[in-house]
Amino acid sequence: MTTASAERVLLLDGQTTQALACARSLGRAGATVLVASARRRPLASWSCYCERQIQLPDESIDSFAQLRQSAAMLGATLVLPLTERSCLLLNAERGEWQREGITVAAPDATTLEQAFDKAHTIRVAERCGIAVPTTRVPSALAECGDIAAELGLPCVVKGRFSSAWMGTHFLRDTGTSYVRTPEELEAAVLRHRQGEYWPVVQRFVPGRGKGIFTVSHGGRPLAWFAHERLRDVRPTGSGSSLRRAAALDPRLERPAERLLREMRWDGPAMVEFRDDGEHEPYLIEVNGRFWGSLQLAISAGVDFPQLWLSALRQKAAPVPQPYRTDVTLRWLWGDAKRLLYVMAGPPPGFPGAFPSRLQGLREVLGAQPPGTRSETWDPADPWPAVGEWVQGIGELLARRSGSDRDRGSAAVRRNRRLPHAFGRSGTSQPEVTTTPYRPGRIG
Ligand SMILES: Nc1ncnc2c1ncn2[C@@H]1O[C@H](COP(=O)(O)OP(=O)(O)O)[C@@H](O)[C@H]1O
Ligand SMILES: [Mg+2]
Known part of the structure; x- marks a missing residue:
């Protein structure tokens, strides 16, 4: 009997490659694996180790509260988030998860912030003498000229958070911008600003x-x-x-x-x-958090x-x-x-x-x-190799039609703090399925 065999692990972000890796690792060790995602047929749910799939209407506090109820009903002992957004949503109600007897497998909010806030990470690294790119966080557009002169151009601009939690919804960053002129710097700073959080401007590091x-x-x-x-x-x-x-x-x-x-x-x-x-x-x-590879x-x-x-x-x-x-x-x-x-x-x-x-x-x-x-093909667990293409092509089509641009922004409309709009989509309850779409269960 292994340690894991008594565990019922709820994996979040089932669409990620790291969720599939966790499903296979923990499933092989004897744990029961439950997979949640806002996607319809997330990658990890194609695995033979996935016992149940839970579909979330979106990534919001309300959906996570409902997910918690489903998880408690299904006897989950541990919840494992695999993206920053899920870590933040879990921590928002960490105590409630733990009161249900479900261990939250993520650092607490104070610890997490040191990594999720890129400006904070750089400060901690500087404090312990680690080489970091020269970094500035402007607090007004007027500072951009001085920053460009100090850092030299080109420089890079990126959001302070990959996904900034705005209290009711996420604002995702669009990826690093490379800036050649002071004018471009101003435009990039505006583009990467996440509400009250001004972006990080850094010297470009070659290599x-x-x-x-x-x-x-x-x-x-x-x-x-x-x-x-x-x-x-x-x-x-x-x-x-x-x-x-x-x-x-x-x-x-x-x-x-x-x-x-x-x-x-x-x-x-x-x-x-x-x-x-x-x-x-x-x-x-x-x-x-666990990484893609x-x-x-x-x-x-x-x-x-x-x-x-x-x-x-x-x-x-x-x-x-x-x-x-x-x-x-x-991959x-x-x-x-x-x-x-x-x-x-x-x-x-x-x-x-x-x-x-x-x-x-x-x-x-x-x-x-x-x-x-x-990475995905495993003869002992073959279906994820199909699921990867079904999910990927579905993602591309959804992006083309503009329907899946940012599920985080859907949360704005469906959040508890905006009750007039909540539940309009018709799927505000997490849906629990035993992965019925899979052609067959193996193992
Ligand atoms: N100061 C920098 N100099 C050169 N490239 C950078 C710098 N900062 C970020 N990048 C590039 O942008 C990518 C994304 O930036 P990163 O800070 O890792 O944010 P995230 O992975 O959250 O988007 C990095 O992997 C790196 O290739
Ligand atoms: Mg990175």
């Missing part, structure tokens, strides 16, 4: 994006993993679509460890740097979801062994998205190298590095 991954307990990392991004989904830098396990680089591990200790971080974290191989790596951000760590031998479950339950965690570095995983749908980004061309002002359309086609359709495996 490659590098991440290092851990689960930390009480500020102490339990295990580390590193990978090499062979292809990013966005050629300007983002999560990867092709990745290879890599040996740990002490130049990244040392500052990441210092930072997480200072934050007293409790839970999963991906610490992101930019590194030109010459200077000290520059800290870019901390993603305080989680399956690679598990396939290489570091089972972070199981490690964290053991830590949360104060059980002796399996001693981490040296992991394999000969594992390369390809096929990520590559399809990359191709679309390449075809669209570089964003205005992007100062780095950007692949041509021909290169883009070659790398995605041509031969892959020896030993490359598909």
